[in-house]
Every structure is written in structure tokens, then in C-alpha cells.
Amino acid sequence: MADAVVVGSGPNGLAAAVVLARAGLDVELYEGADGIGGGLRSVPLFRDDVLHDVCSAVHPMAAAAPFFRAFDLAARGVELRHPPVGFAHPLDGGRAALAYRSLEETCAGLGADGPRWRSLMAPLVRHSPALVELLLSDHRRPPRDLSVLPALPALALGVLRHGTALAGHRAAGFAGEQAAALLAGVSAHVVGPMPTPVSAATGLLLGHLVHASGWPLPAGGSRVIAEALARDVRAHGGRISTGRRVDDLRELRGTRAVLLDLGPKEFLRIAGPLLPARYARQLRAVRYGPGAAKVDFLLSGPVPWADPRVGLAGTVHLGGSRAEVFRQENLVARGRRGGRPFVLVVDPAVADPGRAAADGVRPLWAYAHVPHGDGADPVAAVTGQIERFAPGFADTVLAARGVPAAELERYNPNYVGGDIAAGAMTPRQTVLRPVPRWDPYRTPLRGVYLCSASTPPGPGVHGMAGWFAAVAALRREFGVVAPPALAP
Structure with missing residues (x-):
């Protein structure tokens, strides 16, 4: 069993996998869909020579977010x-x-x-x-x-x-x-x-x-950002499996750290019986926009x-x-x-x-x-x-x-009712995502962390939720205090 498993290959899941693999861990990433990317997918819909971005298309955060500034997309061939x-x-x-x-x-x-x-x-x-x-x-x-x-x-x-x-x-x-x-x-x-x-x-x-x-806009479509992140994961020994849907968190027993690029509804689906009743109620009470x-x-x-x-x-x-x-x-x-x-x-x-x-x-x-x-x-x-x-x-x-x-x-099951923010951006839910906890990424289950847009800082292709969750897991589960460098 790998040291760490990441479930979901949206930008935050990929960012988390990058951080963990660069820290020297044995990392596996599971994606339920046939292709990686989550909100970073580009496919031909009507003609083979015309690509469509099926979720996000414009990326101010990819140019501005601290994670991507350190990761340096330009040095990785992303224009x-x-x-x-x-x-x-x-x-x-x-x-x-x-x-x-x-x-x-x-x-x-x-x-x-x-x-x-x-x-x-x-x-x-x-x-x-x-x-x-x-x-x-x-x-x-x-x-x-x-x-x-x-x-x-x-x-x-x-x-x-x-x-x-x-x-x-x-x-x-x-x-x-x-x-x-x-x-x-x-x-x-x-x-x-x-x-x-x-x-x-x-x-x-x-x-x-x-x-x-x-x-x-990234030349070649949003998918090139996901591909750059995936290349880095693989370059540091990580493995990525598509078409691998996790239906029960107990499938991942034996893994020291599990990072879930999942919203509250999906977390409840795979882990509901394992969660403390109060925490489960709080997840069910999350409002969607x-x-x-x-x-x-x-x-x-x-x-x-x-x-x-x-x-x-x-x-x-x-x-x-x-x-x-x-x-x-x-x-x-x-x-x-x-x-x-x-x-x-x-x-x-x-x-x-x-x-x-x-x-x-x-x-x-x-x-x-x-x-x-x-x-x-x-x-x-x-x-x-x-x-x-x-x-x-x-x-x-x-x-x-x-x-x-x-x-x-x-x-994308994280988009409950079509809510692409993965939780309504109310004043309370902007700060206390998804539930009120000092560490919003750590769950009550040992070694299990959330890293989706349902955690701070919220929606957007910025990778920051994946970064924060991975850094928390490294510190608590592996004793790694200094996060790894992200530069090529």
C-alpha cells in the first residue's frame, strides 16, 4: 500500500499529489473518470480538430496563486x-x-x-x-x-x-x-x-x-495545466489510475494518509458509517448555491x-x-x-x-x-x-x-445541483468550509484529509486547498515540517 493516496484529480487533488510526491512519499492518485483534470478537461465534442473546455476555461488564479507561481507553469511548457x-x-x-x-x-x-x-x-x-x-x-x-x-x-x-x-x-x-x-x-x-x-x-x-x-487562457486548453501537474507527480514516482472509483473509504485501509478531493456529499457517500454523528450532521448541513x-x-x-x-x-x-x-x-x-x-x-x-x-x-x-x-x-x-x-x-x-x-x-459529483463552487459562498461558509474546525482539512478520521474546493480558500483553479491539506498531512502523519520546493 502507498504511503499516501489522493482521491480525485481536480486541480487541488493534483496539487496535493505533487506536494506529497515531492516530499519523497510513495503516492497513488485515483480518479473515477476516464481522464484526469476534474475542472481542467478539454475534449473534442463536435469535430476532432476543435477542443472544448468542458468546465473551466480562463485562469487568472493559475497566473496569480502562490502554488502555481512556485510550480512555474511557463517553465513546464504551459503558455x-x-x-x-x-x-x-x-x-x-x-x-x-x-x-x-x-x-x-x-x-x-x-x-x-x-x-x-x-x-x-x-x-x-x-x-x-x-x-x-x-x-x-x-x-x-x-x-x-x-x-x-x-x-x-x-x-x-x-x-x-x-x-x-x-x-x-x-x-x-x-x-x-x-x-x-x-x-x-x-x-x-x-x-x-x-x-x-x-x-x-x-x-x-x-x-x-x-x-x-x-x-x-492556457494555449491548448485547460487540460494542459492538469497534464503538467500529472507529469510532475509521475516524475517523482507517483502513480495515477483513471477509471478507479472509490466507493468505500475502507478500501484504502493501511494507507497512512488519504487526501480526498471530494465535497461533503461524496465524503459522506464513501465514509458516512465511519464518521462521528456530529461531524456527519455538519456535513449534511452544508448549503449549496x-x-x-x-x-x-x-x-x-x-x-x-x-x-x-x-x-x-x-x-x-x-x-x-x-x-x-x-x-x-x-x-x-x-x-x-x-x-x-x-x-x-x-x-x-x-x-x-x-x-x-x-x-x-x-x-x-x-x-x-x-x-x-x-x-x-x-x-x-x-x-x-x-x-x-x-x-x-x-x-x-x-x-x-x-x-x-x-x-x-x-x-463531477462535487458540483451538487450544478454548484460549481462546491458549497455556497456565504460569509460563514467562505471561512468555515466545510464545517467549523480549526484545521478545515483534517477530518475526525485518522489520517484522512479533505482537499477540495469545499475547503478554504474555496473554488477556483489555484491548487491552494491541495497545498494546505498536503502540508498538514506531511506535518502530522509523517513529521515533515518543511514543505518541499515546487520549482521544476
Whole structure:
């Protein structure tokens, strides 16, 4: 039996396996699906020469997170490509707000709200690495890098102004529609009610990154990140088995450390009879958020955006005005259908022309936020929302595949009811994930740790939950105090 077994090959499971294997342990990783990656999978859906990212597509965290900065994707042959515009937010009437890598260029396009956007983002950009380390921490300890301290007042003020009832008041926020919509769109990545302190913090984290390390796409699709992590595991003696589903934790008896890239529901499925009653009740009480319904399009050419500048963006947020985004996200959070969905669109070929075929056919990635467990096919609703800001879009669609939120859980059991955050991002559950414990990765079962997005710091392709869980296991189970280096 191996020294350590990792169950699940999402980014956190792979990160945990990297750390454990580099520490000199004999590591096995089990993945229930036929391929590795979890949220990092790219496959041909309609044509062999066109790859579609079936879960995540854009990776600001892969460029910014401490784990990936140390792992050094570029040195491992992974090229993170930056689109001309990080993200865009079209509005009715052919207008759009654009977030460029350059803070000054972004501010210049926001008119009278340019100085307000600068005052909001500039302090965060100046201290970005330390701020990211703080926000992607285990949420249990004070910041290690004290250079973040000058950014904290700006962060707190931004959360107050844009994460409370003040968000609707011009005196506290933005005077115009474009900047307000631009921030609301990026804040909606929280996939929950708005405005809240968590939605504002999400918007400030992701929003400032576009002006710092950027919002890149990996050349060749998201799968190349998973492949780089897997190569490192194997290079240090680790073994990876796909199609190996664990149905009972007792199958892994004899292993000194078991790290589970699983959410609470899956943990209960494989370990329920072994868990203390109180801990099991706490896991069952975990709240899940709204769902994501996925649509993969095959297009004959670029999206015909009403504002052609939107075609320079790797990511596009479709939700209309700030008020409309808030209204729709709150409707969905209450479990109600109706209205026009908030939609995220990614056009990979904007940053990576190789993603388009020789005849110009290209993939388009889209998510819609829908009520938890919604079973409706999202293709028509998503097509209609894109068509609203890109008249003629439907004429470019050669094929489409819709995956309702209810079916997304079949693709990845951690996405309960289509909740890609693996647990609602409420203020309580953002910090106390998945249950209130000082060490959120260690479970009551000896040698068993959780390392999924259901633990801090939460969702995203950052690898930090895997890092924290692996470091905890090394220290407690093997007496290894100094974590291994991650550089190639």
C-alpha cells in the first residue's frame, strides 16, 4: 500500500499529489473518470480538430496563486496567453465596458468613473501578490506577508461600498452605468446573492487581477495545466489510475494518509458509517448555491458583437446593467426561474488562435447561472442572451451542446445541483468550509484529509486547498515540517 493516496484529480487533488510526491512519499492518485483534470478537461465534442473546455476555461488564479507561481507553469511548457481585453461587459444600445490589462487604459474608457475605478483598483494592484496570498489563505492565520497591510483599507472600503446596500448609491460607488456594470459582472462569479461582502470581495480579487497578473487562457486548453501537474507527480514516482472509483473509504485501509478531493456529499457517500454523528450532521448541513448550466458552441466564425471591441475580450459577462445583474442573481439565489440569465462567455481563439480550425470554425464556451438543480436545457436561453448583445450570433452556430445544472453533478459529483463552487459562498461558509474546525482539512478520521474546493480558500483553479491539506498531512502523519520546493 502507498504511503499516501489522493482521491480525485481536480486541480487541488493534483496539487496535493505533487506536494506529497515531492516530499519523497510513495503516492497513488485515483480518479473515477476516464481522464484526469476534474475542472481542467478539454475534449473534442463536435469535430476532432476543435477542443472544448468542458468546465473551466480562463485562469487568472493559475497566473496569480502562490502554488502555481512556485510550480512555474511557463517553465513546464504551459503558455498562459493574455487576450487584448481581459474581460468585457456589453450593455444595451451597442455600448460596452472593457477591462484591459492596463489600468490606465481601462480608466480612460470609463469616462467620469475612471478616477473612481483607479482609486478602487490601484492599491490592490500595487500589492497584488501579498493580497492574493491573503485571500487564498486557509483563513485561519494572520497574513505572512505584511506588505499587504497598505492594501487592506482599500479592500475594506471597496467591500463596504460595493458589497452592502451602499452599492446602489452614486455617492458611495460609481456615477455611470459602465463601471458599475463592469464590477457587477466580475463580482457575479460568486454565483450567489448580490450585493454581499463575499460578492464584493470576489469582484475586487478577480477585478484587480486583470490589471496585475491578468486573465489568461492556457494555449491548448485547460487540460494542459492538469497534464503538467500529472507529469510532475509521475516524475517523482507517483502513480495515477483513471477509471478507479472509490466507493468505500475502507478500501484504502493501511494507507497512512488519504487526501480526498471530494465535497461533503461524496465524503459522506464513501465514509458516512465511519464518521462521528456530529461531524456527519455538519456535513449534511452544508448549503449549496445556485447552479451553472453549461453550453458548448461550435461556431463558423467570431461572435458578431454589436460593439466590435468586445471581440477582443477573452471573457465576456452578459447581464446588462448593475441593477439587472443584481436582480437576476438574487432571483436565481432564491431558486426562482425567470428573467434573462447572467451568462459568462469565453472565446478561446481570441487569445489562442490555434483553438480555431483551419477553416475558421471555433469553439465558444458559456455558462448561465440558474437555480440549484435546475433541469432545463440552457441552449435557447444562453443563445438568446448572447444574441441580445451580438445580433446575428445564432447564424454562426453550427452545433451546440447544453448541460443542465442537474446533469453537471453527473460530470463531477462535487458540483451538487450544478454548484460549481462546491458549497455556497456565504460569509460563514467562505471561512468555515466545510464545517467549523480549526484545521478545515483534517477530518475526525485518522489520517484522512479533505482537499477540495469545499475547503478554504474555496473554488477556483489555484491548487491552494491541495497545498494546505498536503502540508498538514506531511506535518502530522509523517513529521515533515518543511514543505518541499515546487520549482521544476
